[in-house]
Amino acid sequence: MTAAQPALFWAPYAWLDGQWKQQVCLQVGPDGHWSDVIAGVASAPEQATVLQGPVLPGLVNAHSHAFQRAFAGLSERRASEQDDFWSWRDRMYGVALRITPQQMRAVAAQLYAEMLLGGYTQVCEFHYLHHDDRGLAYADPATMAWAIADGAADAGMGLTLLPVLYERAGFAQPNLRNDQRRFAGTPDFIAGLQKTVAQSGRPLVNAGVSVHSLRAASPASITRLLEQVGDSDMPIHIHIAEQMQEVRDCLAHTGKHPIAWLCDALPLDARWQLVHATHTEPAEIETVAASGAGIVICPSTEGNLGDGFADLPHWLQHGVPMAIGSDSHVCRQWNEELRWLEYGQRMRLQQRNVAASPATGQSATAGRLLEAALSAGGQAAGQKRWGLQNGARADMLVLNPRASGLLGIPSSHTLDAYVFACDTPAIDAVYVAGQQVVAQGRHLRGEPLARDFLEAMNGLHP
Incomplete structure (x- = not known):
């Protein structure tokens, strides 16, 4: 993974300080950590990537x-x-x-x-x-x-x-x-x-x-x-x-x-x-x-x-x-x-x-x-800070609000439904240190990794 590039995201709501907060801006610093996480930003800044679903920490x-x-x-x-x-x-x-x-x-x-x-x-x-x-x-x-x-x-x-x-x-x-x-x-x-x-x-x-x-x-x-x-x-x-x-x-x-x-x-x-x-x-x-x-x-x-x-x-x-x-x-x-x-x-x-x-x-x-x-x-894990907070590594999950189990759920109950009512995948995107590794519910390197895994499994279980 290459070094993170500074980036700015805006989410309709995100899990901060133990609860859902509305209209959240998340700034990634050059070190791949959150440099600023602010709720209540009414509209997405022009340069921000607008995330299409609720955001959870990894x-x-x-x-x-x-x-x-x-x-x-x-x-x-x-x-x-x-x-x-x-x-x-x-x-x-x-x-x-x-x-x-x-x-x-x-x-x-x-x-x-x-x-x-x-x-x-x-x-x-x-x-x-x-x-x-x-x-x-x-x-x-x-x-x-x-x-x-x-x-x-x-x-x-x-x-x-x-x-x-x-x-x-x-x-x-x-x-x-x-x-x-x-x-x-x-x-x-x-x-x-x-x-x-x-x-x-x-x-x-x-x-x-x-x-x-x-x-x-x-x-x-x-x-x-x-x-x-x-x-x-x-x-x-x-x-x-x-x-x-x-x-x-x-x-x-x-x-x-x-x-x-x-x-x-x-x-x-x-x-x-x-x-x-x-x-x-x-x-x-x-x-x-x-x-x-x-x-x-x-x-x-x-x-x-x-x-x-x-x-x-x-x-x-x-x-x-x-x-x-x-x-x-x-x-x-x-x-x-x-x-x-x-x-x-x-x-x-x-x-x-x-x-x-x-x-x-x-x-x-x-x-x-x-x-x-x-x-x-x-x-x-020996991490000094973790989650959607300043100084923590810029990791996050973006849920698909139309996933089975989440569709139609009030935003205040999104986490309840994700834990207790989702029986199919509901994560749309994943970022690690500010870099995207999962998009549209698929790992960006999923196919070559799966091929190598199948080769290994065939060797281990002939």
Whole structure:
């Protein structure tokens, strides 16, 4: 993607400061960030591009395993009496062991193009596919990271690359399984990879670090990685408390539930993102809230894998930053993730509009969820500012007001309808850093990206 050119847009209405504002001018600066966002401009300035629909900010997809896009839809059959997260994981490893750097680039590019069509403009890539199919380091240790970054550039997606510390198969297993050999990484390797990516100067790319999970990394190694990170202002992500078996194993080996152990053992702060955080105790939620750390919920994947329901009411009640992610990519649209986040709670609690909070002036369920995902997503991606505001990157979505589910809806209910009543694509245009990447509901490079993806899939699934 080339450098952004200064540009001026005018929208009939746009989502600013948690609500719809009318007649909005949006100015893009030469750095690809918003230099001015003003509501109440009665008519479009002569030099402005007039946008034909309501404007939303792009969202951060705060948790992604890009290679798993090549496995989406291929695990929906059961050949034995039992099928769960762990059996799904074993089958998924088959793709992880086969994918090449070239295929990784093609799969990532297609995935990220689909994410852009679904309203995401930045992705946090939880990257643990480090080595070749024999488990040996590439001549350039960052080979697979560059494949992902190249795929993001091909699609025009912003990328937060999060190399993952992954060193053992479980609490009681000191080493990885053979089918996990591509994942191996020491704290020094992970810190070095983060530094390499962060200092690469690639447009729209930044980097943090991740710990796969408490079961997959020893306390000593986690501590060593944090020593390497020091007080650097970078995101730190970890899978935690996703599955009850993980909770039971952690309790058996440490005497504590996973989040309780993490909060007691490590100095959590606003850099930390607890991915899934599905199985929790009330005291754990309170402790996370006090630390400033955030959570990342991935509703479609958690539903697909049978993980369970996060305690959304209490996370929201305690003001914990809550981003969303698409994880294994059975869904690539944020409105559907928010829909199922709310629907899961409705089924669990047999109530409606669970996420709404009339007492605090947040009576719109979709609005409260979007605002949570916006601010927390920026934090998860290491972005200082995010959304339609001065200083944030100039990312935006333009909805098609005639799309199914939006046609005839009063402007004040546009977001409600987009999240809860749209079952077909409704995004007409997408801009990243002031540059258009989607027009008339199509990615501008969709055809060549799809061809490369088909070639990769044919090689992975002959």
